[in-house]
Structures are given as structure tokens and as C-alpha cells.
Amino acid sequence: MLENIRLSFQGIWSHKMRSFLTMLGIIIGIAAIIAIVSTIQGTNEQIKQNLIGSGDNSVTVQMHQGDYTYEYNYNGVPEGVPVISQEMLDEVKAISEVKDATLFLSRETYNDIYRQNTGLSGGKVYGVEKDYFNICNFIVTDGRVFDEKDYKNFRKVAVLDADSAEALFSGEDPIGKTIEIKQEPFVVIGLVEKSSKFEPVINTIEDYYMYSQRSSGIVYVPSNEWPALYGFDMPQNLIVTVDSTEDMTAAGKKSADVLNGYLTVSDDTMKYKAIDLLEQAKDIQDLSQSTNMMLIWIAGISLLVGGIGVMNIMLVSVTERTQEIGLKKAIGARKIRILGQFLTEAAVLTSLGGLLGVITGIVLAEVISKLTGTPVAISAPAAVAAVLFSMVIGIIFGLLPSYKAANLNPIDALRHE
Numbered sequence: 452m453l454e455n456i457r458l459s460f461q462g463i464w465s466h467k468m469r470s471f472l473t474m475l476g477i478i479i480g481i482a483a484i485i486a487i488v489s490t491i492q493g494t495n496e497q498i499k500q501n502l503i504g505s506g507d508n509s510v511t512v513q514m515h516q517g518d519y520t521y522e523y524n525y526n527g528v529p530e531g532v533p534v535i536s537q538e539m540l541d542e543v544k545a546i547s548e549v550k551d552a553t554l555f556l557s558r559e560t561y562n563d564i565y566r567q568n569t570g571l572s573g574g575k576v577y578g579v580e581k582d583y584f585n586i587c588n589f590i591v592t593d594g595r596v597f598d599e600k601d602y603k604n605f606r607k608v609a610v611l612d613a614d615s616a617e618a619l620f621s622g623e624d625p626i627g628k629t630i631e632i633k634q635e636p637f638v639v640i641g642l643v644e645k646s647s648k649f650e651p652v653i654n655t656i657e658d659y660y661m662y663s664q665r666s667s668g669i670v671y672v673p674s675n676e677w678p679a680l681y682g683f684d685m686p687q688n689l690i691v692t693v694d695s696t697e698d699m700t701a702a703g704k705k706s707a708d709v710l711n712g713y714l715t716v717s718d719d720t721m722k723y724k725a726i727d728l729l730e731q732a733k734d735i736q737d738l739s740q741s742t743n744m745m746l747i748w749i750a751g752i753s754l755l756v757g758g759i760g761v762m763n764i765m766l767v768s769v770t771e772r773t774q775e776i777g778l779k780k781a782i783g784a785r786k787i788r789i790l791g792q793f794l795t796e797a798a799v800l801t802s803l804g805g806l807l808g809v810i811t812g813i814v815l816a817e818v819i820s821k822l823t824g825t826p827v828a829i830s831a832p833a834a835v836a837a838v839l840f841s842m843v844i845g846i847i848f849g850l851l852p853s854y855k856a857a858n859l860n861p862i863d864a865l866r867h868e
Contacts, residue, residue, distance in 0.1 A: 456795060470800060473764045476757025477804030477844065478811060481837045483753065485812025488833045490819060493826035508550075508696050509587060510703035512689040512710065515724040523685045524558055531716035532686045542709050543691060548702040550694050553586045554687040555579045556677050564670055566619040566630045574615055574668045576632060578677035584610075584643060586692055594626045594641030597673050605675060609637040613644055615668025630670070633680045637672060689723075700725075754841075757804065758848035765797050765852035790853045797849025798842045805841025809834045 464470075514521040514532065521529075535554055543552045556578035564571040577583075584596045592613075601608055609630060616625050616639075625639045677685070689710065693702045703725025710723040779789065813834075816827040 456799060469764065473760050474757070474800060474804030474807065476753050476760050477801050477841050478757075478808040480751065480754035480757055481805050481808025481841055482811035482815055484751070485809055485834060485837055486815040486819065489812070489816040489827040489829050492828035492830055493820070508694065508699060509690050509692045510699050510706070511726045512691065512703060512706050512723050513726060514686060514688075515722060516718070517720045520726075521721065524681075528685060529716055529718070529721060531714055532721070533713055535687050535689065535710065539710065539713060540689075543689065543706045546691075546702060546705045546709070548693050548698040549706065550692045551582075551586045552689060552691045552706070553580050553583045554674070554689055555583055556674060556685055556687055558681065563633050564615075564619070564630065566628070569619055569621075571615055571618050571668050571670070574618070574670060576680070577669055577671045578674040578680075579671050580674055583671075583690075587690060588646045588692075589643040590646045592642045592644055593624075594639070596641050596643065597671075602673050602675055606673070607635060607637045607676060607679075608640045608673065610641040610643055610671040611639055612669045612671075613642065615670050616642055618668050632670065632672065635680060637670075643671075754844060757801070758844045761797055761801055761845055762848040762851060764800075765793060765849050766855070768796070769793065769852050769856045789856050793853035793856050794846055794849050797853065798845040801841045801845030801848075802838060805838040808841065809837050812837075 514523075516526075540552060540554065543549060558576045560574055560576055561572060562570060563576065564574050579597070581597050581599065581602060584591075589596075594610075596610055597608065600606070609632070611619070611625060619625065619630060620628070625642065628639055629636050630639060631637070672680070674687075689706060691702050691706050693699055707723040707725050714722070813829055816829065820827045
């Protein structure tokens with residue numbers, strides 16, 4: 452085998468231009484596939500990160516009516532939807548994929564939050580438990596978050612995120628100052644932000660609107676102050692966290708199933724559902740990937756053309772070396788030996804083409820990334836598979852010429868000129 456490989460490299464080197472032109476179809480095909488696969492993986496990862504956000508691996512479970520989130524502030528609290536009890540929460544926490552869980556109430560407002568004459572248009576109010584900030588991976592940038600005494604003494608205190616603080620205070624220090632929620636005064640005691648800063652990649656105007664809407668300001672208040680603001684107890688929303696991003700879908704669905712087991716609503720379209728950003732990412736990735744698979748098949752045509760080129764050049768090689776083959780057979784070389792030599796030469800030729808194609812594909816992917824801003828992710832398994840696939844092409848398309856060489860009549864071969 453080693454001798455066959457040595458002879459193959461010797462033959463390729465002695466006909467450098469011819470060998471390169473033969474490999475060109477393989478190089479182009481492999482390069483195109485590597486560039487496409489790298490772009491697909493990079494784009495998929497960007498989609499995933501853009502949708503999931505800061506990577507805190509959390510899933511929100513909320514009441515839905517059909518495909519839409521149920522609006523308690525417009526529709527009221529339906530019969531048969533209980534407030535989530537500690538027993539229900541413990542059952543959720545017992546799910547194997549769930550790392551931790553907490554409850555919160557939410558209300559989107561347009562004219563409920565003010566500081567003097569400045570309003571927080573389109574802002575949100577969250578009523579949270581004292582473990583909310585820790586479980587949801589927030590850090591305190593100024594002041595503090597709620598403690599046990601705030602809940603015990605029913606203190607009207609609030610925590611702001613960066614957007615709501617900027618909207619209401621325009622760069623002033625908000626700590627210790629008062630804001631109004633539904634005309635009730637709340638003292639700001641802290642500022643928070645996610646511990647992992649999320650900066651989505653924005654390439655289009657649609658991306659801008661999508662993420663600008665998601666970054667609305669939020670004001671957090673203790674959950675036991677909610678009835679004082681909105682007059683009734685609303686069923687809560689649930690947030691579950693997981694250790695791995697891949698567990699998000701299972702954790703969200705199982706948590707929703709637990710809560711749905713306690714519903715007694717007559718409307719069977721009303722159910723708890725997980726707002727599964729990972730599932731959304733996968734749906735978009737599948738759509739993107741199905742389109743790009745067509746490009747891979749088109750790139751594969753050049754591999755077919757390259758394989759035909761290999762077959763052609765190997766047939767030429769057999770013709771050129773007819774006397775050499777006849778001499779080898781005359782001194783006792785067996786058919787399998789001749790077959791192995793030519794198959795090895797074809798496999799080495801296409802493997803070199805595959806290797807050069809991988810290198811070219813990586814360079815091409817990086818160039819595309821620089822020119823268009825499209826992210827790329829080089830896949831080592833795809834690169835190895837590409838080289839192995841090019842070797843297989845060499846063996847398949849080199850089989851006919853090798854078989855022809857192995858079956859030459861030694862007397863006719865020696866007479867050939």
C-alpha cells in the first residue's frame with residue numbers, strides 16, 4: 452500500500468498541470484460545500500443567540516388562548532385558572548431538566564408609570580418573588596434588590612432596569628427617588644441588568660424593530676404589592692432555568708404540562724405554553740437549512756464533473772502505461788496488484804483535491820464573512836468528511852480504468868506502442 456501511495460505521488464508530480472486540472476472539479480465542489488456548510492452553521496448559531504439572548508437558559512411559561520398570550524388586563528381572570536401554589540411550584544422544580552423556577556406577574560402599560568411629568572410609554576411592570584433576580588441571572592448595578600423585610604412590611608419599593616431608568620430619569624441617579632405606578636408612590640431602591648450582556652446582531656430594519664421592541668423598560672415591584680396596584684390576584688407566569696440550552700424545550704413543555712394539569716377551564720384553547728425561543732430558533736434554522744441544502748446539491752454537481760474528469764485522466768494514464776502494465780504482468784504481477792495501484796492513484800489524486808478544496812472553502816467562507824458580515828463556523832467533522840468523500844469519489848470513478856488496466860492481456864500490452 453505504501454509503495455502504491457509513493458508511486459501515486461510520483462505520477463501526480465510528474466504531470467503537475469494535468470493533475471491539477473483533473474483535481475479542479477473536486478476542489479471547486481468541496482470548497483463550495485465547505486463554504487456553504489460553514490455559513491449555515493454560523494448563521495444558525497447567530498439565529499439561536501439572537502432569539503435566546505443573553506444565554507441565561509431560561510424559559511417563560513405563560514397562559515395562552517390559542518396561539519396568543521392571554522391578556523388578563525383586557526379579558527379578566529377566567530374561571531378555572533388557579534393561582535400557582537407552592538405545591539405546584541415544587542412539582543415543577545422536581546422536573547429533571549429544571550434547575551430552578553420562580554413566579555412573576557406582568558402587565559404592559561402605556562400610562563401607568565410616571566416620574567413627575569415623564570412617563571414610561573410601552574413599559575412593563577413585573578411583580579416578582581424575592582428569588583427572581585438571583586434565579587434569572589441579574590446583577591445589581593446600583594442600590595439593592597428586594598429583601599425579606601420589603602415583603603414582610605409591604606414596602607412600596609421598586610427596582611428598575613437600565614431602559615426604564617434612562618427613560619424616567621435621563622441619566623440622573625434614581626436611587627432613593629420616587630416614581631408613580633397607577634398613582635401609587637414607589638421608592639426606587641436598585642438598578643439591575645442581566646449578568647450576560649446581550650447585543651443582538653442587527654442586519655436589517657426588521658431586526659432593529661424586533662429587538663428594540665424586546666428591550667422595553669421594566670419596573671419591578673414586590674409581588675405582594677400587585678393587588679394594591681391592579682385590584683385582583685392574577686394567575687402568575689412561570690420562569691424555569693436549566694443547565695443546558697438544549698434542555699430548554701423539554702423543561703418548558705414539561706412545566707407547562709404540570710400547570711395545565713390543575714386547570715379546570717371550559718375553553719380547551721386556554722393552556723399554559725412555554726415561550727420557547729429555542730424552538731423558534733430551530734424552526735428558522737430548518738427553513739434556512741432547507742434552502743441551503745439546495746445549494747449543496749448544486750455544488751455536488753461539480754463533484755460529479757470532477758469524478759468524470761478523474762475517470763477520463765485515469766483512462767489516459769492506463770493507455771500511456773500499457774507497456775508498463777504488460778511488463779508487470781509478464782513478471783508475475785497479479786490482477787489485484789494492478790487494480791490496487793490504479794485505485795490508489797485515483798484515491799490519492801481526489802484526496803489531494805479534497806484537501807485543497809477544504810482549505811479553499813475555509814478561505815472562501817472567511818472572505819464571504821468579511822464582505823457580507825455573515826457569520827461563519829468552520830466544522831472540523833465536515834472538513835474530514837469532505838476529504839473522505841473525495842477519496843470515495845476517486846475510488847468509484849477510478850474503478851473502471853483500474854479494472855481495465857488489471858485485465859489487459861500482457862502480450863498485447865507489451866506489443867502496444
